[in-house]
Amino acid sequence: xxxxxxxxxxxxxxxxxxxxxxxxxxxxxxxxxxxxxxxxxxxxxxxxxxxxxxxxxxxxxxxxxxxxxxxxxxxxxxxxxxxxxxxxxxxxxxxxxxxxxxx
Amino acid sequence: xxxxxxxxxxxxxxxxxxxxxxxxxxxxxxxxxxxxxxxxxxxxxxxxxxxxxxxxxxxxxxxxxxxxxxxxxxxxxxxxxxxxxxxxxxxxxxxxxxxxxxxxxxxxxxxxxxxxxxxxxxxxxxxxxxxxxxxxxxxxxxxxxxxxxxxxxxxxxxxxxxx
Numbered sequence: 001x002x003x004x005x006x007x008x009x010x011x012x013x014x015x016x017x018x019x020x021x022x023x024x025x026x027x028x029x030x031x032x033x034x035x036x037x038x039x040x041x042x043x044x045x046x047x048x049x050x051x052x053x054x055x056x057x058x059x060x061x062x063x064x065x066x067x068x069x070x071x072x073x074x075x076x077x078x079x080x081x082x083x084x085x086x087x088x089x090x091x092x093x094x095x096x097x098x099x100x101x102x103x
Numbered sequence: 104x105x106x107x108x109x110x111x112x113x114x115x116x117x118x119x120x121x122x123x124x125x126x127x128x129x130x131x132x133x134x135x136x137x138x139x140x141x142x143x144x145x146x147x148x149x150x151x152x153x154x155x156x157x158x159x160x161x162x163x164x165x166x167x168x169x170x171x172x173x174x175x176x177x178x179x180x181x182x183x184x185x186x187x188x189x190x191x192x193x194x195x196x197x198x199x200x201x202x203x204x205x206x207x208x209x210x211x212x213x214x215x216x217x218x219x220x221x222x223x224x225x226x227x228x229x230x231x232x233x234x235x236x237x238x239x240x241x242x243x244x245x246x247x248x249x250x251x252x253x254x255x256x257x258x259x260x261x262x263x264x265x266x
Contacts, residue, residue: 005108008112011210012115034170035132045142045158049151052149061153065153066245073253092178
């Protein structure tokens, strides 16, 4: 694996990260924002997998698997909270959510 | 080999481009699965087979389905499209492009000395042994966190269904 190839994967991760930032900042729907967070987390995983090729202990890949599992936890909890917000307030756009209490 | 790399890169760029420019949430969820499959291809090219399988099973299979279910349960689907508005597009685009330029500049300026990939044929075995010896505490903790998170998510969703 030569230097240009490492750079290619790092550019790919940088592209994923900046696109994720854009999606998180612009979109108004919570599910869209979760999609942006997925892109951010995946860019970190690509970098971990890239540099784990030079580590005989493969710690990068092990960290990447941990981060995948944590992402699953995050998405499932976030969707459950979104479901509660929708049932209580009938909104799924974050801008329209003015209060979190049930009163 | 180079053609495959460029093809996978295009796949990711296409998927991410649809996510960025589309207003339809369902289209974005399926474009996300395209991009995630491209990232799984990157892992295969990096010889990280276990990570590629985990990516396909958990992300492209699980997370995208969860997001699609989230769309289904929070919108009344009576023929209308599920659209999401966008705001602050100019400042967000400036921020994102600035971050990309800074990262790309630092990537192109950095040297990667001694970048010689390892030749390992038994990576899956190595990772499995590492999970159960070196990283056993983290492995058990993450299993417990996953259990608690999924039970908690099911409980929260049941509360919402009972209202």
